[in-house]
Amino acid sequence: MRKLVSGILFCMLLLSLSVGVQAAPLRVVVNHAPPYRIIDPPYYGGYYIELFQLAAAQAGLEIRFLSVPLKRGLQMLETGDADLILGPNRTAEREKFLTFLTEIPFPAEDKVFVVAHLDQVITNLNDLQHKRIDVLAGAAYHPDFDRTSLFNKHELKTYKQGLQRLTRDRSDVVIIPEAQADWLIESLHLSLFKSPYRLRGAPSYIAWSRETYQADLAQRLIRGMQQVQNSPQARAIRHHYFISPSP
Numbered sequence: 001m002r003k004l005v006s007g008i009l010f011c012m013l014l015l016s017l018s019v020g021v022q023a024a025p026l027r028v029v030v031n032h033a034p035p036y037r038i039i040d041p042p043y044y045g046g047y048y049i050e051l052f053q054l055a056a057a058q059a060g061l062e063i064r065f066l067s068v069p070l071k072r073g074l075q076m077l078e079t080g081d082a083d084l085i086l087g088p089n090r091t092a093e094r095e096k097f098l099t100f101l102t103e104i105p106f107p108a109e110d111k112v113f114v115v116a117h118l119d120q121v122i123t124n125l126n127d128l129q130h131k132r133i134d135v136l137a138g139a140a141y142h143p144d145f146d147r148t149s150l151f152n153k154h155e156l157k158t159y160k161q162g163l164q165r166l167t168r169d170r171s172d173v174v175i176i177p178e179a180q181a182d183w184l185i186e187s188l189h190l191s192l193f194k195s196p197y198r199l200r201g202a203p204s205y206i207a208w209s210r211e212t213y214q215a216d217l218a219q220r221l222i223r224g225m226q227q228v229q230n231s232p233q234a235r236a237i238r239h240h241y242f243i244s245p246s247p
Contacts, residue, residue, distance in 0.1 A: 002101065004074045004137060022062055024062075026064065026083045026084055027127070028065050028082070028085070029065075029067055029068055029077065029082045029085050030049060030065050030086060031069055032158065033087075033177075035180070035241040036180070037049050047237060047241045049065070051225075051234055053060075053234055055093055055104075055224040055225035055227075058224035059221050063084075066074075069158075070138040071137040071138030071157075074088075074094070074138050075087070077207075077210065081210030081213050082209060082212075083208060083209055084206060084209070086206055087202075089140045089201075090202070090203075096210075097215065098208065098210060099209075100205045100206075101206045101208065101218060101221070102227070103221055103222050104109075106206075107203065108201035108208075109178055110177075110178050110197060110200055110201045111145075111176065111177055111178070112176060112177075112197070113128075113175055114166065114174045114175075114176060114181055115195060116166045116192055116193070117193075121195040121197075122195035123196060125145070130149075130171045132222055133173050134153075134162035134174045135154070135155055135162075137155035137157060141199055142199035142200070144199070150199055158222060159181075160184055163184055167190060175199075177201070206221070
């Protein structure tokens with residue numbers, strides 16, 4: 001009987017290992033970027049975060065959010081001090097230290113150029129020469145913009161800071177994902193303008209640090225996200241952030 005019990009326990013151990021045992025909560029780095037990531041600790045919300053919470057619950061995964069600026073979050077992922085990030089664009093540089101879960105992309109979003117004066121709107125990339133351009137530290141926008149050294153780029157920790165600098169004429173233009181521009185301009189009651197020229201967006205993803213990547217847990221997360229993406233709860237979250245008026 002003792003041998004039988006030992007055998008059963010051994011089989012249960014093997015089974016638990018085969019489905020992936022989570023030793024600790026997954027550490028998810030997030031920066032404040034409404035409507036995708038809205039952070040007011042202990043509250044964490046926004047489209048990406050709430051959809052991710054649904055998927056993690058569906059997959060039976062424990063998670064813990066770490067609120068840090070984007071650039072710091074990427075550094076933590078590179079060293080293995082964090083596990084996941086929600087919504088980065090895929091680039092060759094980031095793929096050196098991140099595994100992108102390409103099976104569950106988020107929709108692509110254009111990047112827009114916001115200015116304070118209508119006579120300074122951007123109509124093509126050449127208009128950016130000799131402009132003071134505020135960008136988010138660590139962000140990737142588009143290869144045509146990211147790879148050139150011709151532009152005068154100034155890195156900031158938040159887009160809110162950049163838009164407020166525009167109103168004080170401390171910069172000439174802010175490049176920012178369109179939904180974030182719309183949300184911040186309205187919620188902060190800023191008199192700013194989106195230029196007609198924009199950079200076409202690429203899909204963004206959930207990405208996992210190569211230092212801590214676990215294929216079994218990743219597959220659970222992928223299945224969880226696929227199961228909830230078209231659920232009534234997911235549709236309600238999207239409606240709240242992209243159809244209902246922003247605060």
